[in-house]
Amino acid sequence: MYRIGEEEIQAVRRVIESRRLFKINDGGQECMHFEEELKAKFNTKYALLMTSGKAAIMSGLIGMGVGPGDEVIVPAYTYIATAIAVTAVGAVPVIAEVDESLTLCPKDFERKISSHTKAVIPVHIMGFPSDMTKIVEIAKKHNVMVLEDACQSDGGSFMGKRLGTIGDAGSYSFNYFKVITSGEGGALVTDNRELYERALIYHDSSAIAYFGNQLEGITEPQFCGVEFRSNEITGAILREQLKRLDGILFDLRKNKKYLMDKLSDRYNFIRSNDIEGDCGTTLPFFFDTIDDAIAFQNFAGEKGYGTTRPIDTGKHVYSNWTPIMEKRGAFNPKFDPFKFEENQGLQTDYHPDMCKKTLDLLARTVYISIDPDWNEAALEKISADL
Numbered sequence: 001m002y003r004i005g006e007e008e009i010q011a012v013r014r015v016i017e018s019r020r021l022f023k024i025n026d027g028g029q030e031c032m033h034f035e036e037e038l039k040a041k042f043n044t045k046y047a048l049l050m051t052s053g054k055a056a057i058m059s060g061l062i063g064m065g066v067g068p069g070d071e072v073i074v075p076a077y078t079y080i081a082t083a084i085a086v087t088a089v090g091a092v093p094v095i096a097e098v099d100e101s102l103t104l105c106p107k108d109f110e111r112k113i114s115s116h117t118k119a120v121i122p123v124h125i126m127g128f129p130s131d132m133t134k135i136v137e138i139a140k141k142h143n144v145m146v147l148e149d150a151c152q153s154d155g156g157s158f159m160g161k162r163l164g165t166i167g168d169a170g171s172y173s174f175n176y177f178k179v180i181t182s183g184e185g186g187a188l189v190t191d192n193r194e195l196y197e198r199a200l201i202y203h204d205s206s207a208i209a210y211f212g213n214q215l216e217g218i219t220e221p222q223f224c225g226v227e228f229r230s231n232e233i234t235g236a237i238l239r240e241q242l243k244r245l246d247g248i249l250f251d252l253r254k255n256k257k258y259l260m261d262k263l264s265d266r267y268n269f270i271r272s273n274d275i276e277g278d279c280g281t282t283l284p285f286f287f288d289t290i291d292d293a294i295a296f297q298n299f300a301g302e303k304g305y306g307t308t309r310p311i312d313t314g315k316h317v318y319s320n321w322t323p324i325m326e327k328r329g330a331f332n333p334k335f336d337p338f339k340f341e342e343n344q345g346l347q348t349d350y351h352p353d354m355c356k357k358t359l360d361l362l363a364r365t366v367y368i369s370i371d372p373d374w375n376e377a378a379l380e381k382i383s384a385d386l
């Protein structure tokens with residue numbers, strides 16, 4: 001789905017010829033420029049490029065001070081990485097239903113808030129914006145921090161603001177399956193200085209005090225963290241990808257709108273919280289019954305179209321999050337947050353049918369992936385065939 005080509009090849013060439021592949025040195029500054037360009041484009045104060053989206057979520061949670069004794073609310077429909085990131089910082093995920101938009105249900109989010117809730121992670125899954133107005137309002141009321149998981153929605157927006165920049169912090173993924181990509185990669189954005197400083201220290205703890213002047217102006221004390229540092233080749237590729245982002249989104253949205261307009265007399269679609277800001281990567285058909293959804297899949301398959309029901313997407317569905325469902329938070333039991341004394345009595349009574357509404361909605365939905373490069377003839381054919 002993504003676009004990549006000559007510009008990225010030139011960017012990689014530039015880095016290799018400079019012989020400066022390390023992020024922190026006097027000359028090669030691709031990562032630094034990427035962070036500056038991301039901040040400018042998304043209108044956010046701080047940005048940190050790192051090795052993955054999960055790395056960005058973990059760094060964001062650490063920046064928020066999340067740890068043992070804390071509950072973090074996550075939607076029942078998201079990639080397992082969202083939930084595992086919570087356990088990786090010593091806290092426990094609390095699983096909440098999604099609503100008819102397939103994003104976090106604000107009502108169930110509020111219902112699941114307890115005196116232990118420290119943060120919520122609304123996930124803009126498949127490029128669908130979560131209802132950030134309601135989520136932020138509820139979070140503020142209960143003093144809960146908001147970390148947006150925009151890993152599947154690089155560049156999307158809600159009510160004119162880029163996804164990831166509405167809550168206290170936001171995370172992006174640039175892995176192979178995303179709107180823009182460098183094979184692997186991620187970024188954290190925030191306007192919160194304290195959160196940024198902690199994430200900066202955490203994500204590069206073994207080098208931050210040694211290389212360059214990264215600690216200049218940092219007042220948070222150093223602590224031991226992990227190593228999620230990126231590199232100049234990734235930074236250079238992402239600078240080119242960022243230039244392409246709005247063009248890709250424009251074409252995805254145009255193609256999605258075309259198909260929805262043509263097909264809306266025959267089909268229903270998943271409700272959108274903001275169709276203008278939706279990334280347009282996915283056309284989500286919604287059916288009254290599971291049988292109708294399967295019949296549509298068979299029909300589309302006979303016409304040669306690949307479809308997916310989100311219920312069949314493995315580790316995107318909470319009931320398939322084996323290590324969470326079985327409460328194995330680490331290999332060494334002493335590191336396992338599910339066994340921590342501080343986490344006893346928290347909402348970790350997981351079972352496969354705990355979010356029945358989510359399972360039902362996912363089973364009644366069928367996706368077709370949208371290609372930004374489909375031309376009018378291709379779109380016309382799809383709408384005629386279906």
Ligand SMILES: Cc1ncc(COP(=O)(O)O)c(C=O)c1O
Nearest residue numbers: 052053054079081082151173175
């Ligand atoms: C919703 C969601 N969150 C987090 C991640 C983690 O991103 P990464 O693979 O870059 O660690 C992914 C990756 O697929 C994702 O889809």
